[in-house]
Amino acid sequence: MMPAMVSLIAARMASTPEMLARFDDAALVAAVLRFERELAAVLAEHGVIAAAAAAAVAQACDRFDATGLGDAAAHAGTLAIPLVARLRAAVPAEHAAAVHRGATSQDVADTALVLQLAQAMPLMRGELASLGEALAVLARRHAATPALGRTLLQPAELVSFGARAANWMLGIDAAADRLDREYRGASRLALAGAVGTLAGLGDAGPAVRASLAERLGLAVGPAWHSRRDAIAGLGAAVGIAIGALGKLARDISLLMQAEIAEVAEPAVAGRGGSSAMPYKRNPTSCQVALSAAIRAPGLVASLLGGMPQELERSLGGWQAEAPVLAELFCLAHGAARAMRVVVDGLEVDTAAITAHADAAAARTTVDRDDAISAAARFVDDALAAHDAYVAARR
Numbered sequence: 001m002m003p004a005m006v007s008l009i010a011a012r013m014a015s016t017p018e019m020l021a022r023f024d025d026a027a028l029v030a031a032v033l034r035f036e037r038e039l040a041a042v043l044a045e046h047g048v049i050a051a052a053a054a055a056a057v058a059q060a061c062d063r064f065d066a067t068g069l070g071d072a073a074a075h076a077g078t079l080a081i082p083l084v085a086r087l088r089a090a091v092p093a094e095h096a097a098a099v100h101r102g103a104t105s106q107d108v109a110d111t112a113l114v115l116q117l118a119q120a121m122p123l124m125r126g127e128l129a130s131l132g133e134a135l136a137v138l139a140r141r142h143a144a145t146p147a148l149g150r151t152l153l154q155p156a157e158l159v160s161f162g163a164r165a166a167n168w169m170l171g172i173d174a175a176a177d178r179l180d181r182e183y184r185g186a187s188r189l190a191l192a193g194a195v196g197t198l199a200g201l202g203d204a205g206p207a208v209r210a211s212l213a214e215r216l217g218l219a220v221g222p223a224w225h226s227r228r229d230a231i232a233g234l235g236a237a238v239g240i241a242i243g244a245l246g247k248l249a250r251d252i253s254l255l256m257q258a259e260i261a262e263v264a265e266p267a268v269a270g271r272g273g274s275s276a277m278p279y280k281r282n283p284t285s286c287q288v289a290l291s292a293a294i295r296a297p298g299l300v301a302s303l304l305g306g307m308p309q310e311l312e313r314s315l316g317g318w319q320a321e322a323p324v325l326a327e328l329f330c331l332a333h334g335a336a337r338a339m340r341v342v343v344d345g346l347e348v349d350t351a352a353i354t355a356h357a358d359a360a361a362a363r364t365t366v367d368r369d370d371a372i373s374a375a376a377r378f379v380d381d382a383l384a385a386h387d388a389y390v391a392a393r394r
Helices: 008-014 017-022 025-045 051-062 069-076 080-090 093-098 105-141 161-186 199-216 229-255 284-305 318-344 350-361 368-393
Strands: 146-151 154-160
Touching (some): 008 284, 017 105, 025 080, 025 105, 025 199, 051 093, 069 080, 105 161, 105 368, 146 161, 154 161, 154 350, 161 229
Antiparallel strands (some): 146 154
16 A cells, blocks of 8 residues: 555555555455455365364455554554454354464465555556557557657757657567566465464465465465565566656657647646646646656665565565555556556647758758658567567467
């Protein structure tokens, strides 16, 4: 969930209602209860606890009252302690020991986080895919529209506006592909017990873990309590996606300056204005993505900084990860949504773009026709790569 010091207004300005809901308190409690319910079910399946005990746990999860749980978790130092205590109090006394059998608080926290990520990823995939496709349309449409290239923020050789859009598209596609790869590596069950050996479940441990992973739709493998490379890798991939969105926002906002005026964000009533200067048209959606790109590196650094975790289970390391990853996903989805809306409705002034290219043509070193032909080839190659990526993804 977004950090408590960030107000709901600020969080909403940076993200979307859908992604914020994936990481709110209700989503977290639902994920934890799903873990406890399914754990009890597989424990019964493998004869570790009675079927009646599993049924009692399921009923307690269905009727769970989360009132005051936040304060109780803050007091205990972990959500699992008060939640498990409430579940044990809600089942018949003879079944209390069956609740949370073989698991530890970190198993609950890590698996709940992964389950929340599983709900967040389709939102990210969908938004990035739509943005990539919108950029592909822009690249095709303007493959041969002459444009002035700019290097080190100064006029350079001629390109095409389509080549510029194709470059944006390739960055978004690569970021989406990397995010998928890292997510697959992080989508793993955590069930390892107090010191990572599953000793509390005896010989039944490996079979219980495999069955629970199957029920939850997660990969299964050795304990990863103090190996956080997959979590850090996923966070870095989200950060890179935000950076790619920031690159797109930076370029569009530069081209939208009144002195250049080659593109503009779509005109939307009540958006992009100024409280003091009513004549202004600000790149407000680009602002969302650029703000996210400024915040993301520090968040990713937090995940990397938490990797040297002590011995079998860390103090403070893994506890820092969930709010950081949640904030990264919220920022990423807000930025992706904002830029997708921009590209869908981007106003492209081909006359202004061509005029700037024509004005610079006399001092460029590459023949105009050759420059545009080369740009068009770049667009063709980029679109072929994009189409191959889309086909592979499907």
